[in-house]
Every structure is written in C-alpha cells, then in structure tokens.
Amino acid sequence: MDKSLKKNTYLDFAATSPVEERVFNAMLPYFREDFGNSSSIHQWGQQSENALENARISVAQKINCKPTEIIFTSGGSESDNLALKGTALARRSLNGANKILISPVEHPAVSETARQLKEVFDFEMEYLKIDEYGRVDLEDLEKRINPEVAIVSIIYGNNEIGTINPIRQLAEICHQALVPIHTDAVQAAAHLRMDVNRDQVDLLSLGAHKFYGPKGVGALFVRSGTPIIPIQTGGNQESELRAGTHNIPYIVGLAEALTITNENMNNYHEKIIPMRDYLIDSVLASIPDSKLTGHPSHRLANHTSFVFQGLDGNELLVILDQNGFACSSGSACKVGNPKPSEVLLNIGLAPEWASGSLRVTLGRTTTMEEINSFIQILPGVVKSLRK
Numbered sequence: 171m172d173k174s175l176k177k178n179t180y181l182d183f184a185a186t187s188p189v190e191e192r193v194f195n196a197m198l199p200y201f202r203e204d205f206g207n208s209s210s211i212h213q214w215g216q217q218s219e220n221a222l223e224n225a226r227i228s229v230a231q232k233i234n235c236k237p238t239e240i241i242f243t244s245g246g247s248e249s250d251n252l253a254l255k256g257t258a259l260a261r262r263s264l265n266g267a268n269k270i271l272i273s274p275v276e277h278p279a280v281s282e283t284a285r286q287l288k289e290v291f292d293f294e295m296e297y298l299k300i301d302e303y304g305r306v307d308l309e310d311l312e313k314r315i316n317p318e319v320a321i322v323s324i325i326y327g328n329n330e331i332g333t334i335n336p337i338r339q340l341a342e343i344c345h346q347a348l349v350p351i352h353t354d355a356v357q358a359a360a361h362l363r364m365d366v367n368r369d370q371v372d373l374l375s376l377g378a379h380k381f382y383g384p385k386g387v388g389a390l391f392v393r394s395g396t397p398i399i400p401i402q403t404g405g406n407q408e409s410e411l412r413a414g415t416h417n418i419p420y421i422v423g424l425a426e427a428l429t430i431t432n433e434n435m436n437n438y439h440e441k442i443i444p445m446r447d448y449l450i451d452s453v454l455a456s457i458p459d460s461k462l463t464g465h466p467s468h469r470l471a472n473h474t475s476f477v478f479q480g481l482d483g484n485e486l487l488v489i490l491d492q493n494g495f496a497c498s499s500g501s502a503c504k505v506g507n508p509k510p511s512e513v514l515l516n517i518g519l520a521p522e523w524a525s526g527s528l529r530v531t532l533g534r535t536t537t538m539e540e541i542n543s544f545i546q547i548l549p550g551v552v553k554s555l556r557k
C-alpha cells in the first residue's frame with residue numbers, strides 16, 4: 171500500500187487538535203451569508219456585531235469575567251505578546267516599573283517576548299526559581315516581587331512537560347505587591363476549567379486550536395483596571411486594544427469550542443486521565459533509563475512526556491512516524507532544532523537525557539487500542555536507536 175494512504179495514529183494533541191464538527195458548523199454561516207464587518211452601521215454589520223458580542227459573553231461566562239474584559243486576538247502567541255508588551259510598557263510609563271519576572275519554562279510566545287522587552291525595550295528580565303517539575307517556587311516569588319516589577323508571567327499548564335502551576339497562590343503574592351500577573355493558559359484551558367476570579371489573575375491567554383477550535387484565533391482576558399496599551403494599532407476594535415476587522419467565523423468558533431470543552435470536562439477527565447496514567451506507567455516499566463518529565467500528579471489530563479538517556483529525540487520521532495505514530499519531542503515550535511529543549515535543561519536534566527525527549531499527548535478520540543499498540547512498539551524502537 172502507498173505509504174501516504176496509510177492513516178497514522180495522532181498522539182500530538184498538545185501541538186494542535188482538529189476542529190470539532192459542532193464548531194465547524196457554527197462557523198459556516200459567517201463566511202458567506204453573514205459576512206458583514208462588525209464595525210458597519212447597516213444590517214450586515216449589526217448581524218456580525220451580534221455574533222461577536224454573543225461570543226464575547228459566552229467566553230466571559232466560561233472563564234468567569236465580564237464580557238468587556240475579553241479581547242479577541244489572532245491566537246495564543248498574540249495574546250501573550252499583548253499581555254506582556256502591552257502591560258510592561260503601560261506600567262513603565264505609569265509607575266516607572268522596569269522589571270519582568272517569568273518562569274524559565276515558558277512557551278516561546280512568552281519567553282521570546284520577554285527577551286525582546288529586555289534587549290530592545292531596556293527592561294530588566296529575571297527568571298523565577300522552579301522545582302524539578304517546573305513549578306514556580308512561591309517563596310522565591312515572594313522574595314523578588316516589589317513595585318519595580320512591571321509584570322509577572324507564569325505558564326498555567328506546561329506544553330512540554332505538562333506541569334500545572336499553583337496559579338492562585340502565585341497570584342495572591344503578586345496582588346499583595348500590587349503587581350499584575352499574566353498566565354499563559356493556552357494549553358491548560360483544554361483540560362481545566364478556567365476561572366479568573368478563583369485564580370485571581372489579571373491577564374490570561376487562550377488559543378482556540380488547542381481545544382478543538384480553529385487555528386489563528388485566541389483571546390486575552392484583561393482584568394478591568396489593568397494598565398495596558400495596544401500592540402497592534404489602527405481602528406478602535408476590542409476596546410482600542412487590538413485593531414483590525416474582526417474575524418467573526420473564527421471568534422464564533424473559539425466560543426463554541428470553549429463551550430464544548432467545558433460542557434464535557436468531567437467525562438473527558440474520567441476517560442483520559444486513566445489512559446494517561448496507564449501510558450506513563452507502561453513506558454516507565456518497559457524502558458530502562460527512562461524518566462517522566464514534569465509533575466506526576468499536578469499534570470495536564472492528556473499529557474505524557476519522557477526522556478530516554480542516550481538517544482536522539484528527533485530520530486525517535488522519525489522512526490515512530492514510520493511506524494504510524496505522530497508524537498513530538500516537546501514544543502511543535504522546535505522542529506529541525508537539534509539542540510535539547512531549554513525547558514528540559516531548565517528543570518535540571520543533563521543534556522544526554524534532555525536530548526532524548528518524547529511527548530505523547532492524547533485527545534478526545536484516542537482509544538485504549540491506540541495506546542496499547544503504541545506501547546507495544548516503543549520499547550523496541552528505543553532499544554534500536556540506543557545501539
């Protein structure tokens with residue numbers, strides 16, 4: 171059989187997920203029938219405006235904030251950029267605050283933005299202490315927070331190692347010092363109910379394609395009163411924080427995808443967490459010199475990640491793909507990069523361990539049969555690559 175016709179097993183849901191059918195159907199009318207510009211006065215404009223504001227109300231309900239606190243963006247990366255740059259620059263001009271605190275295991279959308287703020291915009295940037303699982307040290311944050319800090323940004327659920335941070339406790343420390351805290355919840359929102367009131371964060375990023383919505387659309391929660399300036403300037407859309415004609419079908423899709431995610435959260439957990447734990451236990455039991463990366467229990471529901479000593483993770487991915495399994499070595503943004511992941515080095519792994527990383531992330535459609543056939547081939551593949 172032609173190899174291109176063979177359907178592989180997709181185990182890379184942390185990289186992206188397919189658009190759910192209900193989401194796709196909700197989006198369709200806004201491409202051709204109700205295609206208006208939501209800023210127009212006429213009937214077409216009003217229809218789009220209604221769809222936009224209904225989506226905003228829906229997203230706000232899901233994460234427990236006011237509709238006016240939701241800013242629609244082009245995705246998780248843009249939400250992170252707007253949060254960090256927008257707030258850091260606004261806080262500096264208001265209070266002279268000139269420092270940025272982030273964890274050393276952020277997604278590049280945060281870490282590279284912080285780096286640019288340092289190198290181009292003359293902010294100081296410091297990394298917070300983390301433990302071996304990538305959880306931020308509360309005492310370290312408490313020690314280092316002060317009014318000179320413009321913004322703190324800490325990832326909610328880690329895309330590479332699956333670890334969930336104690337966001338509420340971290341946010342309390344920031345609030346006592348009156349410093350705004352942003353969390354990148356792009357990965358977490360697919361697996362946990364987000365509640366900005368419970369968690370007390372000031373800014374929170376979402377991206378639809380991680381929870382079975384379309385790629386290229388996201389949202390940023392901005393608590394009212396948080397200092398922030400727009401990063402993309404132009405028209406006065408999104409409370410003058412994000413210029414550009416609204417992408418109504420995608421925004422409608424994001425709202426629908428988040429609704430479905432939250433509706434099914436309990437059933438999803440019941441199904442997927444035992445599969446995740448079975449996969450983790452089986453891999454560690456069947457492969458010598460293997461380690462789980464990230465926290466064993468404070469961990470995203472679908473997320474498994476490992477390191478195998480003395481092999482090349484990219485080679486492993488190629489052989490797994492040939493065997494019919496689509497996995498990842500960490501972040502999808504690292505394709506073609508032979509260096510071990512910064513995140514893995516920063517949780518303290520030696521390079522000869524960190525180079526042999528594998529991330530296997532499950533999804534709504536993943537079955538026990540798929541997990542079992544994966545577990546059957548993995549030990550042999552690892553062994554052959556170690557020779």
Ligand SMILES: *Cc1c(COP(=O)(O)O)cnc(C)c1O
Nearest residue numbers: 245246247277279329356357377
């Ligand atoms: C995927 C991801 C992003 C980037 O989101 P895009 O919508 O792809 O731009 C940012 N942060 C985390 C944690 C992610 O998993």
